[in-house]
Amino acid sequence: MxxxxxxxxxxxxxxxxxxxxxxxxxxxxxxxxxxxxxxxxxxxxxxxxxxxxxxxxxxxxxVWRFEVRDDSLYLVRGVLTRVDTSVPYVRVQHVDTRRGPIERTLGLASVVVYTAGSRGADITIPGLTPARASDLRERLRELATESEFDAV
Missing domain, CATH: 1.10.287 (Helix Hairpins)
Structure with missing residues:
Protein backbone atom coordinates (compact mmCIF):
# COMPACT_ATOMS: atom_id res chain seq x y z
CA MET A 1 0.00 0.00 0.00
CA VAL A 63 -2.11 5.13 9.52
CA TRP A 64 -3.11 6.74 6.17
CA ARG A 65 -2.56 4.34 3.22
CA PHE A 66 -4.16 3.75 -0.15
CA GLU A 67 -3.90 1.23 -2.95
CA VAL A 68 -5.08 1.18 -6.55
CA ARG A 69 -6.39 -2.37 -7.00
CA ASP A 70 -7.68 -4.13 -10.10
CA ASP A 71 -11.34 -3.48 -9.30
CA SER A 72 -11.35 -0.73 -6.64
CA LEU A 73 -9.53 2.03 -4.83
CA TYR A 74 -8.75 0.89 -1.28
CA LEU A 75 -8.03 3.31 1.59
CA VAL A 76 -7.10 2.86 5.25
CA ARG A 77 -7.26 5.88 7.56
CA GLY A 78 -8.40 7.11 10.96
CA VAL A 79 -6.85 7.87 14.33
CA LEU A 80 -9.48 6.90 16.91
CA THR A 81 -11.75 5.04 14.50
CA ARG A 82 -9.96 3.08 11.80
CA VAL A 83 -11.79 3.27 8.48
CA ASP A 84 -11.16 0.85 5.60
CA THR A 85 -12.86 1.97 2.39
CA SER A 86 -13.12 0.19 -0.92
CA VAL A 87 -14.45 2.27 -3.81
CA PRO A 88 -15.37 0.18 -6.86
CA TYR A 89 -14.35 1.94 -10.06
CA VAL A 90 -17.80 1.40 -11.51
CA ARG A 91 -19.10 3.85 -8.85
CA VAL A 92 -16.60 6.60 -9.73
CA GLN A 93 -18.27 9.59 -11.41
CA HIS A 94 -15.26 11.85 -11.85
CA VAL A 95 -11.86 12.58 -10.32
CA ASP A 96 -10.27 15.96 -9.57
CA THR A 97 -7.03 17.26 -8.15
CA ARG A 98 -7.14 20.05 -5.60
CA ARG A 99 -4.42 22.35 -4.22
CA GLY A 100 -5.28 24.78 -1.44
CA PRO A 101 -2.95 27.58 -0.33
CA ILE A 102 -1.20 25.47 2.32
CA GLU A 103 -0.82 22.56 -0.10
CA ARG A 104 0.61 24.85 -2.78
CA THR A 105 3.10 26.29 -0.29
CA LEU A 106 4.22 22.79 0.71
CA GLY A 107 4.27 21.43 -2.85
CA LEU A 108 1.36 19.07 -2.26
CA ALA A 109 -1.97 18.21 -3.87
CA SER A 110 -5.04 16.10 -3.13
CA VAL A 111 -7.04 13.79 -5.36
CA VAL A 112 -10.82 13.91 -4.91
CA VAL A 113 -12.87 10.94 -6.12
CA TYR A 114 -16.60 11.61 -6.56
CA THR A 115 -18.81 8.55 -6.38
CA ALA A 116 -22.33 7.76 -7.53
CA GLY A 117 -25.33 6.76 -5.52
CA SER A 118 -25.01 8.45 -2.15
CA ARG A 119 -24.51 11.89 -0.73
CA GLY A 120 -21.22 12.68 0.95
CA ALA A 121 -19.50 9.72 -0.67
CA ASP A 122 -16.55 11.74 -1.94
CA ILE A 123 -13.11 10.36 -1.13
CA THR A 124 -10.08 12.63 -0.76
CA ILE A 125 -6.50 11.39 -0.88
CA PRO A 126 -4.37 14.19 0.59
CA GLY A 127 -0.62 14.69 0.75
CA LEU A 128 0.50 13.79 -2.75
CA THR A 129 3.04 15.55 -4.89
CA PRO A 130 1.34 17.38 -7.80
CA ALA A 131 2.87 14.94 -10.30
CA ARG A 132 1.69 11.91 -8.30
CA ALA A 133 -1.77 13.46 -7.91
CA SER A 134 -2.05 14.02 -11.68
CA ASP A 135 -0.88 10.48 -12.42
CA LEU A 136 -3.31 9.02 -9.90
CA ARG A 137 -6.19 11.14 -11.21
CA GLU A 138 -5.57 9.95 -14.77
CA ARG A 139 -5.17 6.31 -13.68
CA LEU A 140 -8.43 6.40 -11.73
CA ARG A 141 -10.22 7.99 -14.69
CA GLU A 142 -8.94 5.23 -16.97
CA LEU A 143 -10.00 2.51 -14.53
CA ALA A 144 -13.45 4.09 -14.08
CA THR A 145 -13.92 4.28 -17.85
CA GLU A 146 -12.79 0.66 -18.32
CA SER A 147 -15.14 -0.56 -15.57
CA GLU A 148 -18.03 1.31 -17.17
CA PHE A 149 -17.47 -0.55 -20.44
CA ASP A 150 -17.04 -3.86 -18.59
CA ALA A 151 -20.37 -3.35 -16.79
CA VAL A 152 -22.29 -2.97 -20.06
Whole structure:
Protein backbone atom coordinates (compact mmCIF):
# COMPACT_ATOMS: atom_id res chain seq x y z
CA MET A 1 0.00 0.00 0.00
CA UNK A 2 1.13 3.52 -0.75
CA UNK A 3 1.65 6.14 1.95
CA UNK A 4 1.28 9.90 1.72
CA UNK A 5 4.09 12.40 1.24
CA UNK A 6 5.63 13.21 4.62
CA UNK A 7 5.05 16.96 4.11
CA UNK A 8 1.34 16.36 4.68
CA UNK A 9 2.14 16.18 8.41
CA UNK A 10 3.13 19.85 8.30
CA UNK A 11 -0.16 20.74 6.57
CA UNK A 12 -2.08 18.90 9.27
CA UNK A 13 -0.02 20.59 12.02
CA UNK A 14 -0.87 23.99 10.51
CA UNK A 15 -4.52 22.90 10.57
CA UNK A 16 -4.13 22.12 14.28
CA UNK A 17 -2.75 25.62 14.95
CA UNK A 18 -5.93 27.33 13.74
CA UNK A 19 -8.28 26.21 16.55
CA UNK A 20 -5.53 26.92 19.10
CA UNK A 21 -5.14 30.45 17.76
CA UNK A 22 -8.92 31.00 17.85
CA UNK A 23 -9.12 29.83 21.47
CA UNK A 24 -6.21 32.07 22.42
CA UNK A 25 -7.78 35.07 20.65
CA UNK A 26 -11.10 34.50 22.41
CA UNK A 27 -9.28 34.32 25.75
CA UNK A 28 -7.40 37.55 25.10
CA UNK A 29 -10.55 39.39 23.99
CA UNK A 30 -12.52 37.99 26.94
CA UNK A 31 -9.77 39.12 29.32
CA UNK A 32 -9.80 42.63 27.89
CA UNK A 33 -13.52 43.08 28.19
CA UNK A 34 -13.47 41.90 31.80
CA UNK A 35 -14.94 38.41 31.39
CA UNK A 36 -14.21 35.98 34.23
CA UNK A 37 -11.98 33.86 31.96
CA UNK A 38 -8.29 34.48 32.72
CA UNK A 39 -6.15 34.74 29.56
CA UNK A 40 -3.73 32.20 31.04
CA UNK A 41 -6.53 29.62 31.16
CA UNK A 42 -7.31 30.25 27.49
CA UNK A 43 -3.61 29.97 26.67
CA UNK A 44 -3.44 26.66 28.52
CA UNK A 45 -6.45 25.29 26.64
CA UNK A 46 -4.95 26.52 23.36
CA UNK A 47 -1.66 24.74 24.09
CA UNK A 48 -3.50 21.49 24.88
CA UNK A 49 -5.60 21.75 21.70
CA UNK A 50 -2.51 22.37 19.56
CA UNK A 51 -0.56 19.56 21.24
CA UNK A 52 -3.41 17.10 20.63
CA UNK A 53 -3.70 18.28 17.03
CA UNK A 54 0.03 17.83 16.43
CA UNK A 55 -0.01 14.35 17.95
CA UNK A 56 -3.05 13.43 15.86
CA UNK A 57 -1.29 14.67 12.69
CA UNK A 58 1.64 12.32 13.29
CA UNK A 59 -0.56 9.33 14.14
CA UNK A 60 -2.84 10.08 11.19
CA UNK A 61 0.17 10.06 8.86
CA UNK A 62 1.33 6.66 10.15
CA VAL A 63 -2.11 5.13 9.52
CA TRP A 64 -3.11 6.74 6.17
CA ARG A 65 -2.56 4.34 3.22
CA PHE A 66 -4.16 3.75 -0.15
CA GLU A 67 -3.90 1.23 -2.95
CA VAL A 68 -5.08 1.18 -6.55
CA ARG A 69 -6.39 -2.37 -7.00
CA ASP A 70 -7.68 -4.13 -10.10
CA ASP A 71 -11.34 -3.48 -9.30
CA SER A 72 -11.35 -0.73 -6.64
CA LEU A 73 -9.53 2.03 -4.83
CA TYR A 74 -8.75 0.89 -1.28
CA LEU A 75 -8.03 3.31 1.59
CA VAL A 76 -7.10 2.86 5.25
CA ARG A 77 -7.26 5.88 7.56
CA GLY A 78 -8.40 7.11 10.96
CA VAL A 79 -6.85 7.87 14.33
CA LEU A 80 -9.48 6.90 16.91
CA THR A 81 -11.75 5.04 14.50
CA ARG A 82 -9.96 3.08 11.80
CA VAL A 83 -11.79 3.27 8.48
CA ASP A 84 -11.16 0.85 5.60
CA THR A 85 -12.86 1.97 2.39
CA SER A 86 -13.12 0.19 -0.92
CA VAL A 87 -14.45 2.27 -3.81
CA PRO A 88 -15.37 0.18 -6.86
CA TYR A 89 -14.35 1.94 -10.06
CA VAL A 90 -17.80 1.40 -11.51
CA ARG A 91 -19.10 3.85 -8.85
CA VAL A 92 -16.60 6.60 -9.73
CA GLN A 93 -18.27 9.59 -11.41
CA HIS A 94 -15.26 11.85 -11.85
CA VAL A 95 -11.86 12.58 -10.32
CA ASP A 96 -10.27 15.96 -9.57
CA THR A 97 -7.03 17.26 -8.15
CA ARG A 98 -7.14 20.05 -5.60
CA ARG A 99 -4.42 22.35 -4.22
CA GLY A 100 -5.28 24.78 -1.44
CA PRO A 101 -2.95 27.58 -0.33
CA ILE A 102 -1.20 25.47 2.32
CA GLU A 103 -0.82 22.56 -0.10
CA ARG A 104 0.61 24.85 -2.78
CA THR A 105 3.10 26.29 -0.29
CA LEU A 106 4.22 22.79 0.71
CA GLY A 107 4.27 21.43 -2.85
CA LEU A 108 1.36 19.07 -2.26
CA ALA A 109 -1.97 18.21 -3.87
CA SER A 110 -5.04 16.10 -3.13
CA VAL A 111 -7.04 13.79 -5.36
CA VAL A 112 -10.82 13.91 -4.91
CA VAL A 113 -12.87 10.94 -6.12
CA TYR A 114 -16.60 11.61 -6.56
CA THR A 115 -18.81 8.55 -6.38
CA ALA A 116 -22.33 7.76 -7.53
CA GLY A 117 -25.33 6.76 -5.52
CA SER A 118 -25.01 8.45 -2.15
CA ARG A 119 -24.51 11.89 -0.73
CA GLY A 120 -21.22 12.68 0.95
CA ALA A 121 -19.50 9.72 -0.67
CA ASP A 122 -16.55 11.74 -1.94
CA ILE A 123 -13.11 10.36 -1.13
CA THR A 124 -10.08 12.63 -0.76
CA ILE A 125 -6.50 11.39 -0.88
CA PRO A 126 -4.37 14.19 0.59
CA GLY A 127 -0.62 14.69 0.75
CA LEU A 128 0.50 13.79 -2.75
CA THR A 129 3.04 15.55 -4.89
CA PRO A 130 1.34 17.38 -7.80
CA ALA A 131 2.87 14.94 -10.30
CA ARG A 132 1.69 11.91 -8.30
CA ALA A 133 -1.77 13.46 -7.91
CA SER A 134 -2.05 14.02 -11.68
CA ASP A 135 -0.88 10.48 -12.42
CA LEU A 136 -3.31 9.02 -9.90
CA ARG A 137 -6.19 11.14 -11.21
CA GLU A 138 -5.57 9.95 -14.77
CA ARG A 139 -5.17 6.31 -13.68
CA LEU A 140 -8.43 6.40 -11.73
CA ARG A 141 -10.22 7.99 -14.69
CA GLU A 142 -8.94 5.23 -16.97
CA LEU A 143 -10.00 2.51 -14.53
CA ALA A 144 -13.45 4.09 -14.08
CA THR A 145 -13.92 4.28 -17.85
CA GLU A 146 -12.79 0.66 -18.32
CA SER A 147 -15.14 -0.56 -15.57
CA GLU A 148 -18.03 1.31 -17.17
CA PHE A 149 -17.47 -0.55 -20.44
CA ASP A 150 -17.04 -3.86 -18.59
CA ALA A 151 -20.37 -3.35 -16.79
CA VAL A 152 -22.29 -2.97 -20.06
Missing amino acids: ESLNSRVRLAWVVGALVPGAVILAIGVVAGRIGAPIPPTAAAGVAVVVVALGVAAAFVRYR
